[in-house]
């Protein structure tokens with residue numbers, strides 16, 4: 001599974017990072033970005049929870 005953050009939608013709530021800091025980081029303005037675009041199998045469930053909890057629907061799984 002791959003994950004990206006749509007920077008045009010992200011409003012910086014940081015929920016992705018709180019839920020899965022192994023995959024998501026925050027930039028200096030608090031907006032999320034992906035550190036590990038190819039999600040390791042043991043983190044897939046966490047990334048799916050992050051996707052479901054992003055208020056802006058900015059996390060895209062493929």
Ligand code: SF4
Pocket residue numbers: 005009010011012013014015016017030031032053054055056057058059
């Ligand atoms: S939870 Fe969504 S809106 Fe918030 S920082 Fe992460 S990607 Fe951006």
